[in-house]
Amino acid sequence: MRRRAAIVGIGESRVGRVPGRSSLQLQADAASAALADAGLRLADVDALMTTPLRVERWNMPAGVVAHHFGIRPAYLSTVDLAGASGVAMISQAVQAVEAGLCDVVLCVVGQNLLSHRSRADAVKSMAEGGSAHPQFEVPYGPLVPSLYALIAQRHMHEFGTTEEQLAEVAVAMRFHASLNPNAHKTDPITVDDVLTSRPVSTPLRVLDCAIVSDGAAAVVVTTHDRAKDLKCDPVYLLGQGLGLRHSHVGEHKDLTTTGAVDSGAAAFRSAGLTPSDIDVAQIYDCFTITVIVELEDLGFCKKGEGGSFVENGRIRLGGALPVTTHGGLLSGGHPGLPGGFFHVTEGVRQLRRTAGARQVPNAEVALVHGNGGVASVHATLILGRNSH
Amino acid sequence: MTRPLPQPDPATSPYWNAARQHRLLLPKCTHCTRVHFYPKAICPYCSADTFDWSEASGRGTIYSFTIVKRAPSPAFEAQLPYVVAIVALDEGPCLMSNIISCDPDAVHVGDPVKVGFLDITDEDTLPVFELLKTSK
Numbered sequence: 020m021r022r023r024a025a026i027v028g029i030g031e032s033r034v035g036r037v038p039g040r041s042s043l044q045l046q047a048d049a050a051s052a053a054l055a056d057a058g059l060r061l062a063d064v065d066a067l068m069t070t071p072l073r074v075e076r077w078n079m080p081a082g083v084v085a086h087h088f089g090i091r092p093a094y095l096s097t098v099d100l101a102g103a104s105g106v107a108m109i110s111q112a113v114q115a116v117e118a119g120l121c122d123v124v125l126c127v128v129g130q131n132l133l134s135h136r137s138r139a140d141a142v143k144s145m146a147e148g149g150s151a152h153p154q155f156e157v158p159y160g161p162l163v164p165s166l167y168a169l170i171a172q173r174h175m176h177e178f179g180t181t182e183e184q185l186a187e188v189a190v191a192m193r194f195h196a197s198l199n200p201n202a203h204k205t206d207p208i209t210v211d212d213v214l215t216s217r218p219v220s221t222p223l224r225v226l227d228c229a230i231v232s233d234g235a236a237a238v239v240v241t242t243h244d245r246a247k248d249l250k251c252d253p254v255y256l257l258g259q260g261l262g263l264r265h266s267h268v269g270e271h272k273d274l275t276t277t278g279a280v281d282s283g284a285a286a287f288r289s290a291g292l293t294p295s296d297i298d299v300a301q302i303y304d305c306f307t308i309t310v311i312v313e314l315e316d317l318g319f320c321k322k323g324e325g326g327s328f329v330e331n332g333r334i335r336l337g338g339a340l341p342v343t344t345h346g347g348l349l350s351g352g353h354p355g356l357p358g359g360f361f362h363v364t365e366g367v368r369q370l371r372r373t374a375g376a377r378q379v380p381n382a383e384v385a386l387v388h389g390n391g392g393v394a395s396v397h398a399t400l401i402l403g404r405n406s407h
Numbered sequence: 408m409t410r411p412l413p414q415p416d417p418a419t420s421p422y423w424n425a426a427r428q429h430r431l432l433l434p435k436c437t438h439c440t441r442v443h444f445y446p447k448a449i450c451p452y453c454s455a456d457t458f459d460w461s462e463a464s465g466r467g468t469i470y471s472f473t474i475v476k477r478a479p480s481p482a483f484e485a486q487l488p489y490v491v492a493i494v495a496l497d498e499g500p501c502l503m504s505n506i507i508s509c510d511p512d513a514v515h516v517g518d519p520v521k522v523g524f525l526d527i528t529d530e531d532t533l534p535v536f537e538l539l540k541t542s543k
Contacts (some may be wrong), residue, residue, distance in 0.1 A: 142479065143479060143480045146479035146480065147411060147479070147480070151503075152445060152503070153411075153413070153414070154413040154414065154415070154416075154419055154423075154445075155413070155445050155502060155503060156503045157411050158410055158411055158412055158413055158533055159491050159503055159504055159505050159533070160410060160475060160478070160479060160483040160486070160489060160491060160505070161473075161475065161479065161491045161503070162475060162477065162479045165473045165475055165491050168473035169471040169472070169473055169491070169492075169493055170471070172471045172472060172473055172516065173470065173471035173516065176471070176516040176517075217476075217477075218476040218477075219476055219477050220473045220474065220475050220476060220477070220491075221473050221474040221476070222473075223473075267445065268493070268503075269445075269493050269501060269502055269503030270444060270445050270500065270501055270502065271493075271501065272470075272495070272501055274470070274471060274493070
């Protein structure tokens, strides 16, 4: 009989400004929490997956982390699809278990992006860190927000999307973060607060942009058979997809449609589900515009209607489609590559019905979406309480 | 303090050498004859792998733009605010550039632009763009 994988543990370090913890210490915090959650020990782990860091250079990151934790691995992998790494890593962990390469995969990612040097240093290193093409873009001085601002401006031009609609996304994320005890930014904000916040790169203001945080997250994947003996509610991967239509934004000719069209279609097709089956959507939110474009591309609304879709609290808890209920990268926390991993841990919490004040009633199916580069590479998971 | 400058490689040095002579070149596939940008090792249209360089008209329109209000590094602070745009060249490909010599608030999506050349150092020239029409 085919081996079937399940997500059996999730964990997070403290997220926000966490001085005095190295990247590996933060990862250890998250890994310990995830293993305790699963009812497993480090000695049970025979596979490790991680991402590179941006604050330190490690040769073979998965090997560095595995050795640091004392793991003797049967399988190792370092995943780098930028912001889509967390989501893609879960797909790959499931594939490794189902192929019989290993039995217990520890996926762990995290870094002290905020405390390592300074926020200004993080902004500079991100601007020159590969999102912008080093020869054809960096010399013209774009911030990372500028690259997404180009998408926002074009979306506003083509579809009449407004700055107020962008702001609605930031307000919803902050509201969700205010209900998340581990979120970084929790003071409630209004649309006016967003519109009067400091301009960064028009039309985006500082509250349209992801924050910079310290933090780590971990997920444990094992076999369905083993999951039956563990104390937690397993969560299953029902569908997955990947998409890429460009790498650098300056050479792209259709900025308002992304590879999320392809990753979403593949994920829904493999799950045998449609957008109307999704109870909670954990959508990557590096900028407010990202959420609007992804909602369209994933099929939750038509192209061009993302702006009106996010109005009137539709994506807030209690709305028709609760989106990114932990507060996301805009407010929950964004330590760089690990940021998209919190979308996964929250999706699992929602399906286990352990999200506390953020719980979406009777959540059965969650979509988790990651975006890497400048809306470049997209990875989509559909997770369920039942294995179908 | 100078801004970060392009470090040409074997695939891109003809572009940057031409820019120094105030010419805008695009790679042109010797098989399907289409131009593309940014320079690729494989033609995005026909997968061939040999290219000539073809001089572009330098005319295009603004596909999208943003007014940068915070500098990514101290090197750009003196220029604030400045316009970063994606220009759709008349030949088809897009590229990123600055729109210079204008009030940033006068820039709109769809505006026609023409190339200019900004000599940063004796060795480094950046293609930039100016609005074709004069603003109100």
